[in-house]
Amino acid sequence: MRALTLVVMLALVLGGARDVEPAESPAVLLERAHQAYRQGRFPDALDAARRAAQGAPRSRDALLARGTMAEFMGEFDEAARAYGDAIALAPNDPALHYALASLAVRLGDYDRALRELDTIFKSQPWPAQLLFRYAPASVQKRLMATNRVLAQLVQLQVDILMEKGDLGAARQTAWRYAIVEPGRDYCGESKGPDASRVSRDERFTRLRLATLAQPTAGDCIWWYGQYLTDDGYMRLGRLIVTEALKHGDSEERKQPGYRYVRSRLAGGSEVPKRAESLFLAARQRYLRDGDVDGAERLLDEALRVAPSFVRPYTMKARIAQDAGNPDAALQWLRRGLEADPDSWRTLHNLGRSLLELERWEESERALVKAVQLFPEDMEGRLRLARALYAQGKFDRYAAETRNAIQIARGWSRGSAVAGAATFLEKFDRWGPGAAPPPAPDVEPLLGYGQD
Amino acid sequence: MRRLLALLGIAAVAALATPAHALEVYRWIEGATVVYSDQPPQSGGVVLTSLPGREPLPVVIAPDAPPADAPPVEAAPAETAAVPPPPEPDVIVRAGSATVDEILELSGMRPQLPGIVRALGAEYLPPAGQLSEHDTALIGQIVARHFAPARLYAIIRDDFRRRVDQKGLDSMAVWFRSPIGRRITALEIAASRPEVAPKIGAFAAGLKTSPAPASRLELVQRLDWVTGTSHEATELGLSIAGSVARAAAASAPAERRARVGLVERRVEEMRGQMAALVGQNVLAQMLYIYGPLSDAELKEYVDFLASPPGRAYGRTAHNALLHVVREVADRTALEVLRAVPPQRWVSAQKAAGATAPR
Numbered sequence: 001m002r003a004l005t006l007v008v009m010l011a012l013v014l015g016g017a018r019d020v021e022p023a024e025s026p027a028v029l030l031e032r033a034h035q036a037y038r039q040g041r042f043p044d045a046l047d048a049a050r051r052a053a054q055g056a057p058r059s060r061d062a063l064l065a066r067g068t069m070a071e072f073m074g075e076f077d078e079a080a081r082a083y084g085d086a087i088a089l090a091p092n093d094p095a096l097h098y099a100l101a102s103l104a105v106r107l108g109d110y111d112r113a114l115r116e117l118d119t120i121f122k123s124q125p126w127p128a129q130l131l132f133r134y135a136p137a138s139v140q141k142r143l144m145a146t147n148r149v150l151a152q153l154v155q156l157q158v159d160i161l162m163e164k165g166d167l168g169a170a171r172q173t174a175w176r177y178a179i180v181e182p183g184r185d186y187c188g189e190s191k192g193p194d195a196s197r198v199s200r201d202e203r204f205t206r207l208r209l210a211t212l213a214q215p216t217a218g219d220c221i222w223w224y225g226q227y228l229t230d231d232g233y234m235r236l237g238r239l240i241v242t243e244a245l246k247h248g249d250s251e252e253r254k255q256p257g258y259r260y261v262r263s264r265l266a267g268g269s270e271v272p273k274r275a276e277s278l279f280l281a282a283r284q285r286y287l288r289d290g291d292v293d294g295a296e297r298l299l300d301e302a303l304r305v306a307p308s309f310v311r312p313y314t315m316k317a318r319i320a321q322d323a324g325n326p327d328a329a330l331q332w333l334r335r336g337l338e339a340d341p342d343s344w345r346t347l348h349n350l351g352r353s354l355l356e357l358e359r360w361e362e363s364e365r366a367l368v369k370a371v372q373l374f375p376e377d378m379e380g381r382l383r384l385a386r387a388l389y390a391q392g393k394f395d396r397y398a399a400e401t402r403n404a405i406q407i408a409r410g411w412s413r414g415s416a417v418a419g420a421a422t423f424l425e426k427f428d429r430w431g432p433g434a435a436p437p438p439a440p441d442v443e444p445l446l447g448y449g450q451d
Numbered sequence: 452m453r454r455l456l457a458l459l460g461i462a463a464v465a466a467l468a469t470p471a472h473a474l475e476v477y478r479w480i481e482g483a484t485v486v487y488s489d490q491p492p493q494s495g496g497v498v499l500t501s502l503p504g505r506e507p508l509p510v511v512i513a514p515d516a517p518p519a520d521a522p523p524v525e526a527a528p529a530e531t532a533a534v535p536p537p538p539e540p541d542v543i544v545r546a547g548s549a550t551v552d553e554i555l556e557l558s559g560m561r562p563q564l565p566g567i568v569r570a571l572g573a574e575y576l577p578p579a580g581q582l583s584e585h586d587t588a589l590i591g592q593i594v595a596r597h598f599a600p601a602r603l604y605a606i607i608r609d610d611f612r613r614r615v616d617q618k619g620l621d622s623m624a625v626w627f628r629s630p631i632g633r634r635i636t637a638l639e640i641a642a643s644r645p646e647v648a649p650k651i652g653a654f655a656a657g658l659k660t661s662p663a664p665a666s667r668l669e670l671v672q673r674l675d676w677v678t679g680t681s682h683e684a685t686e687l688g689l690s691i692a693g694s695v696a697r698a699a700a701a702s703a704p705a706e707r708r709a710r711v712g713l714v715e716r717r718v719e720e721m722r723g724q725m726a727a728l729v730g731q732n733v734l735a736q737m738l739y740i741y742g743p744l745s746d747a748e749l750k751e752y753v754d755f756l757a758s759p760p761g762r763a764y765g766r767t768a769h770n771a772l773l774h775v776v777r778e779v780a781d782r783t784a785l786e787v788l789r790a791v792p793p794q795r796w797v798s799a800q801k802a803a804g805a806t807a808p809r
Contacts, residue, residue, distance in 0.1 A: 017457050263744070292710075324711025419723075434679025434765055440723075 012262035025057035028114050036269050043289055045069050053227055061091050062098065071103050074281025074298045076274070094120045094149045101156055106148040108235075108273025110160050112423035117153050117160075124149060154179065157210070163273075169362045171212050180213035203227075211240060218247025222257070225426065226447030230262050232280045232311065234271040241265065263344035264447065265371035267308065275306035283451075285317060292319060292345060310340035311451060314349055321353065329353055345451050348380050355383050355439070365388040371400075378404045379442040384422055386439045394432055398424065401437065408442060476479040549624035553613045557627035559636040560607070560768060568641050571776060572598035574691045575787050577796070581687040586791045587743045593790060603775050610771035615763065622760035635744070636751055643741040656737035663738050671737040677757040678765050681730040682739075686773055688725055693718040694780035698788045 006171040031047035046069040053059070053066040067082030070149035083100040089098060101116035103321035122131065124147070131143050132150055133164075144151040154177040161170035174180045189195075190206035198206075207224035210217050241261055248254035260269060278298045286295035296319060313336030331349040336343060353365035354360075367384035371377050381404035389397040401424045407416040419438040426433060443449075477559065572594040577587055579692045615623075626632045662668075675681050696718050700709040741749050755761045 201523070321714075322710045322712035322716075324715070350582050426672075430673050431674040434769065435682030437675075 005230075021221055023056075024446060026052045026059060026062055029055060030059075030062050033069060037069065040288075041071070042073060043294070046073050046075070052306070057085070059085050059211060060087060060093065060096070063094060063409055067099060067103075071099075071106070072281075073285065074101065074278055074279065075295070076107060079149060092123050094123050096352055097123075098152055098156070105156065105160055105163065105276045106273065108163075110164055113156070113160055117157060117440070120149060120153050128304055136174055137178050140176065141450060143364065144177060162239070163236055167211075167215075167239070167243055171215065174209075174212040180209055184213065186210035187217035190220055190223075191395050207214055211243075215245065218244050221247070223446060226260075227258075229447055230450040231285065232276065232451065234265060234276050234309075234311075238265040259373060266308070266340055267306060267342060271309045272306045275302040275309045275312075277312050278302035278305065279309070279315065282312070286315070286319060292323075293396050295319065308339045310336045310343040314343075314346050316351060317353070326353060326357060330357075340372060342449070346376070347373065348377060351380065351387070352383055358390070360387045360390045364391070374448060376407050376411070376445055377448070378408045378417065379444070380435070381407070381441045382417065382442070385420075386437050389432070389437050391425070392432075394427075396436065398427065399451070413442055416440055491709045492568070497742065532693045539576055539612065548617060549620040549628075551608050551615070551620065552652050554615075554620055554623050554627060554764070555604075555608060555611065557636060558764065558768070559639050561604060561641050562640050564604055564607075564643075567772075568598045568600045568603055571687065571691060571780075572783070575695070575783055576795055582791065582795065586715055589790050590787050593786045594783060597779045597786070597792055604789065606775045606778075607768075607771040609806055610774060614767045614770070619760065619763050623764045626760065631748060631751060632755070635741070635748075638743060642736070651736055654739045655732065658738065660734055667749075668734075669737065670746060670753060671741065674737055674741075674749070674756065675730070675733055675751050676751060677761070679769060681726065681733045683769050683773065684729045684733060685722065685726045687776055688729065689718060689722060690773070690780050692721060694777075694784035695788075697781065698784035700792050702788045745747065 001367035008060055008132050024376075027190065029048045029052035031211050033052060035047045035393075036042070036045035037047055046066075049062070049065040049069040052062040063082045063086035067079045067086065070082060076222050080100070080103060083096060083103065087093070087100065097116045097120045100254065101113040101120070103375045104110070104113035104116065121132070124132070127142065128147055128150065131139060144154065152171065158170050158173050158179065159175060161167070180186065182196045186206055186212035190203060195203065195306035198359045204224075204227050207220050207227060210220035211224045214220065221240060222244035225237050228237035228240055240259060241257060245254050245257040245261075248257060249404055251362035274332060279302045281297035282295040283300065285291040285298065296316070299316055299319075302309060302312045313332050316331040317332035317336070320326075320332060330350070330353055333346055333353065336346040337350065340346065347366050347370035351363045351370055354366060364384060364387040367387060367429070371384060374380070381400045385397045388394075400422055405414075405424070408414055414421075417440065419440060423433075423437045427437075552561070575594050576590060581587075582590070627636070643648065663671075693715065696714050697711065698715045700711065703709070741752075744752070757767060
């Protein structure tokens with residue numbers, strides 16, 4: 001009886017304590033959301049923004065913050081609702097329409113995005129509208145410098161045109177609105193002496209401008225496509241790489257490009273933009289935030305939207321591997337290969353996982369195909385060499401290792417394979433040894449990393 | 452034979468402390484079998500040996516080995532000549548088919564196992580004074596229970612039995628029963644004594660100013676190649692490090708717990724650095740241990756280890772030892788950190804400014 005009384009008392013006290021706890025104001029929560037975002041605590045930022053919007057459902061700022069944070073975290077439906085609610089409160093606010101347009105691009109709803117841009121345009125003063133429509137490029141440059149809304153609008157318009165596959169219109173827009181300058185060698189700048197010193201983002205930007213400004217700069221367009229592919233932009237990546245292939249001088253020289261599309265960009269099949277964006281957000285949530293549940297939920301959604309999109313499978317495999325569940329990882333990789341049998345990354349990772357489990361023959365099969373699809377896969381070749389060595393296939397071990405070392409030295413990665421080279425020298429001198437050959441991680445080439 | 456080298460490799464990496472507890476192993480004969488146990492025989496049979504005495508098991512028949520202090524054919528470097536030869540084993544002779552026990556005895560695996568086990572187990576022990584006496588004793592008990600040589604020996608022996616047939620044992624025995632084979636095992640056992648460790652350290656330091664002859668270096672490099680000693684020592688070290696990392700991760704609160712696969716990756720990242728360190732030390736130790744041998748004798752040894760029976764022995768011994776250590780390591784680490792949670796190590800470390808649990 002006394003115990004029951006105590007339980008009731010505790011419930012009352014604790015319940016009361018919760019009731020008297022001072023409620024945080026939406027303004028405080030909003031500031032907290034922004035602060036968390038600035039500090040890179042993105043899940044906290046979203047949580048605070050949600051609470052701010054719930055506390056102040058008619059606050060434009062709170063709704064915009066909720067939409068922005070939700071979009072950033074891959075909660076696209078939540079973001080769309082928040083932007084929609086905000087626009088209902090402030091229909092002429094260009095920032096809200098821009099946010100919605102940007103989200104629509106992320107989800108591949110380009111018509112919706114263009115409608116939002118149209119609304120933004122009409123919200124501008126009429127002199128600006130006139131100048132935007134009719135002034136020459138020299139005037140547009142000044143207009144863009146003074147009118148941030150229009151400058152953003154043009155950038156998004158270029159993105160939309162590129163993603164829709166109309167690179168010609170995107171280039172015209174870039175010229176017309178002075179995003180690119182005539183006569184400037186953007187491609188040369190991206191390869192210039194300071195190229196190795198600039199950040200990856202800066203290099204990415206230079207290559208984008210080169211693609212827009214210099215239609216014949218095949219190598220820069222090719223690199224831009226590879227950057228996009230590495231970052232997970234499947235749709236734009238495939239469009240740009242395909243564009244680069246137009247500049248190859250012979251069918252033979254185009255073969256690596258075709259192989260690249262096949263092995264890295266899902267061949268000819270189109271990946272829905274929503275699935276691509278879900279994957280990108282999921283990867284960030286897992287790698288950046290350590291949010292396993294959130295990442296898995298987004299990946300599951302991506303697979304529902306696009307069951308043949310291979311990257312969510314490899315990401316699920318990685319999560320399973322990190323959780324110490326190699327069997328589940330293998331299952332995800334195999335499912336990925338059912339979806340896309342020519343995915344180099346999936347084969348490479350499968351070979352690696354099987355190698356760690358000492359399943360030599362299966363590992364060999366996966367890695368043989370991986371290096372066929374990407375002959376400069378140094379790491380894959382060294383792992384294949386290890387699988388061969390373990391099976392006593394010493395001649396092929398030596399051949400694969402020699403190949404990998406030669407490729408690595410050609411790509412300034414000799415130090416990464418130094419151990420493998422030393423091992424091979426000993427093998428040549430003394431025959432097979434007791435220890436397995438090293439299979440080090442080797443920094444991947446452009447276009448084959450990040451996943 | 453090469454178990455000694457694995458042990459030394461580990462020791463070089465971790466600068467091991469010797470645990471306070473003694474490890475007793477009893478051996479006796481039941482019928483045709485040599486039995487090892489940490490308990491004396493209940494049958495009241497005759498106990499042959501009690502470890503840690505390191506006397507080799509009196510099982511083997513072979514022509515008498517030459518005295519271990521016999522002069523080598525070629526003069527050895529002065530630094531290595533001081534290796535004290537072990538006393539000649541008091542063997543009981545038995546001809547005919549070889550047994551697993553005999554091979555493990557003659558190869559030095561059995562006599563050196565308590566030392567290996569002690570060194571590996573010491574990896575879990577705190578530096579002196581870091582933890583309370585109670586905690587230190589608790590950890591010592593856990594380690595002693597898991598790293599019990601008799602139990603580990605039994606597992607290794609069973610593993611050997613499963614993997615090697617009679618023909619394989621007989622072909623291994625040809626070398627291990629030979630005078631040169633026995634002499635080399637004696638050298639390895641002698642070098643595994645704790646009191647020899649400082650001499651090996653001094654010898655290794657001396658190599659910087661007076662390096663080994665190229666021909667000898669080539670031989671020990673090949674020895675390491677055919678035995679995979681450096682690799683094995685690295686694997687053992689990583690097994691211990693990994694067990695502690697996994698147990699520490701498992702003992703963290705759920706919301707701050709590192710994922711198992713990520714822990715494995717972190718441990719794997721240690722491999723390169725550890726392998727380089729181990730590799731250097733193993734070569735120095737080999738130069739020391741085999742210093743009393745002539746190049747011709749050492750080459751004979753290397754040739755045996757590169758031969759099918761030698762490789763079979765090495766492979767089986769490697770797998771057996773690694774398998775047993777991996778199995779025991781995880782259980783030990785979990786139990787140690789359950790008994791003395793990481794917070795206690797950390798707070799004790801902060802208080803004393805000592806090093807973290809190894």
